[in-house]
Amino acid sequence: MSDITIGQYVEGYSVVHRMDVRVKLSLMLFYILFVFIANNYFALMLIILATIFATLLTRISIFQYIKSTKGIIIIVLLTSMLNLFYGKGKPIFKSGFLEITEAGINNAIFISVRIILLVFISGVLTFTTTPADLTDGLERIMKPLKIFHIKVHDIAMMMSIALRFIPTFFEELDKITNAQKSRGADIEGGNFIARIKAFIPILIPLFISSFRRANDLAAAMECRCYNGGEGRTRMKVLTLHRCDIVAIVFSVFTFSGVILCSILLPNPIM
Amino acid sequence: MSILEVKNLVFEYGTGKYKNRALDDVSFLLEKGEILSIIGHTGSGKSTLVQTLNGLLKPKSGEVLFNGDNIFKNNLLLHQIKFKVGLVFQYPEYQLFEETVFKDISFGPHNMGLSECEIKKRVMFAAEFVGLRNDLLQKSPFDLSGGERRRAAIAGIIAMKPEILILDEPTAGLDPGSGRRLLDNLIRLRKMNKTTIIIVSHSMEEAARISDKIMVMDHSKCAMFGTPKDVFSEDKRLTELSLELPQITRIMKMLKSRGCDIRDDILTVDEAVSEILRVIARGERHE
Numbered sequence A: 001m002s003d004i005t006i007g008q009y010v011e012g013y014s015v016v017h018r019m020d021v022r023v024k025l026s027l028m029l030f031y032i033l034f035v036f037i038a039n040n041y042f043a044l045m046l047i048i049l050a051t052i053f054a055t056l057l058t059r060i061s062i063f064q065y066i067k068s069t070k071g072i073i074i075i076v077l078l079t080s081m082l083n084l085f086y087g088k089g090k091p092i093f094k095s096g097f098l099e100i101t102e103a104g105i106n107n108a109i110f111i112s113v114r115i116i117l118l119v120f121i122s123g124v125l126t127f128t129t130t131p132a133d134l135t136d137g138l139e140r141i142m143k144p145l146k147i148f149h150i151k152v153h154d155i156a157m158m159m160s161i162a163l164r165f166i167p168t169f170f171e172e173l174d175k176i177t178n179a180q181k182s183r184g185a186d187i188e189g190g191n192f193i194a195r196i197k198a199f200i201p202i203l204i205p206l207f208i209s210s211f212r213r214a215n216d217l218a219a220a221m222e223c224r225c226y227n228g229g230e231g232r233t234r235m236k237v238l239t240l241h242r243c244d245i246v247a248i249v250f251s252v253f254t255f256s257g258v259i260l261c262s263i264l265l266p267n268p269i270m
Numbered sequence B: 001m002s003i004l005e006v007k008n009l010v011f012e013y014g015t016g017k018y019k020n021r022a023l024d025d026v027s028f029l030l031e032k033g034e035i036l037s038i039i040g041h042t043g044s045g046k047s048t049l050v051q052t053l054n055g056l057l058k059p060k061s062g063e064v065l066f067n068g069d070n071i072f073k074n075n076l077l078l079h080q081i082k083f084k085v086g087l088v089f090q091y092p093e094y095q096l097f098e099e100t101v102f103k104d105i106s107f108g109p110h111n112m113g114l115s116e117c118e119i120k121k122r123v124m125f126a127a128e129f130v131g132l133r134n135d136l137l138q139k140s141p142f143d144l145s146g147g148e149r150r151r152a153a154i155a156g157i158i159a160m161k162p163e164i165l166i167l168d169e170p171t172a173g174l175d176p177g178s179g180r181r182l183l184d185n186l187i188r189l190r191k192m193n194k195t196t197i198i199i200v201s202h203s204m205e206e207a208a209r210i211s212d213k214i215m216v217m218d219h220s221k222c223a224m225f226g227t228p229k230d231v232f233s234e235d236k237r238l239t240e241l242s243l244e245l246p247q248i249t250r251i252m253k254m255l256k257s258r259g260c261d262i263r264d265d266i267l268t269v270d271e272a273v274s275e276i277l278r279v280i281a282r283g284e285r286h287e
């Protein structure tokens, strides 16, 4: 099962790959906000252009992005259908209790474009950042939450350990499955109950070895004097580069443009 | 007809960029009742090879013939071959799962659809074979020591009475006594049931002592195949393959190079003892 990849990181050396994770994460948060602030076609167009620009900058094939929308296409269709019939105002089309208004059409377009944009931009983030860097970045960004006594470091540590052990877990699963198959365990066949039962010989050793591994890891970490985030320094020190500054400036312009458009121009959704 | 015939086996892990050829054109023949040792450096493909022999891994090309039938011919055969070619994995102690050792050993026989009475007989036989005390059978497998767990796992395969028994590094991590007893038992099993046995091993001494044939794997290829005498006569080649001669053979070679008139094609301690005694006796006669 070596073909299992964690996250969707695509190796590359583009500007976006090299950007600071913190910047990428914060810009993405703002982006999400502004996708919903944009409430007319000009503002939306501005964001679409910025998104296309960002995806091009990653130098990752556009098909990769399109492929990532595959999973949500049903949701997009469903929500836009619902929105279609929910607009107020003068109906353009009427059949029974269903009526479509101009606002409804606008609603539907907006909601589907917004969802697709979100998928694209999360692609820009996850395609260009390794899961390890992502958790690292999250930890740094969430640091202020410490004042609420949220153990940011511990949560991030747990996340990165979990990520690290997913491939090991699958390797183990593979090994145990093979061992039980060698003893004639029939894993694929049979009805529902039989199949669940067939999983017991695999699940139990898997759980046991996971606990054993967790135990070992905890002991190994303690032996190396790990005691949480207090006073821990970092191996990778992040510094802002020129590309980060440019990205921030560029985003500020785009976001201001979105605000201006949204305030000055009429809102077709209402 | 040979019990096992492997023809031009090729196996690859992964695809595309991550492709890794773990078996490259491996062929060999094994007769019924023979003991084969597979040796070779770490990562040379030994574990991969044995997993293709019972149909767990499907090779990219090539054939595995069991009694003349290609085991990948149909799914029924592929399922049944698991009972005829029993495979004990590297570190098998991690596959135990039942509440008691007894139930765990009977998992394989149970899957074969044997009667309760027959299952019980086989479990008792297998437990006795690997040297598991009777009082351990009702314990949870997780309460056993590492070595006992290993024995329980091996018993789980022995209880299926396979025609070919494959063990992937069965003695790794066992104390020397247990390791030796396990191998002696395997030799006994071969005598009793004419079971064909394949052992993956890192110990030249073990391989030299018990095997009829030795196969040397190197970088996914079968580098050497033959009787222990043939294989261990090529000591230069073995060194190249990051292996070495059994210790006792090295001693005999050293004695010979120091001018002692002694045979140096000796592989086991017993042989060495009689040869050294012979040389000493001859020396005394001369005086």
Ligand SMILES: Nc1ncnc2c1ncn2[C@@H]1O[C@H](COP(=O)(O)OP(=O)(O)OP(=O)(O)O)[C@@H](O)[C@H]1O
Pocket: A001, A002, B013, B014, B020, B022, B040, B041, B042, B043, B044, B045, B046, B047, B048, B049, B090
């Ligand atoms: N599940 C797997 N996925 C991908 N590659 C694998 C897998 N198992 C083994 N390999 C690779 O195949 C090659 C052969 O591995 P194999 O386990 O057969 O070696 P081995 O001879 O048994 O080594 P050892 O003496 O350490 O047990 C190695 O290069 C290994 O990295």
Ligand SMILES: [Mg+2]
Pocket: B046, B047, B048, B090, B168
């Ligand atoms: Mg191995």
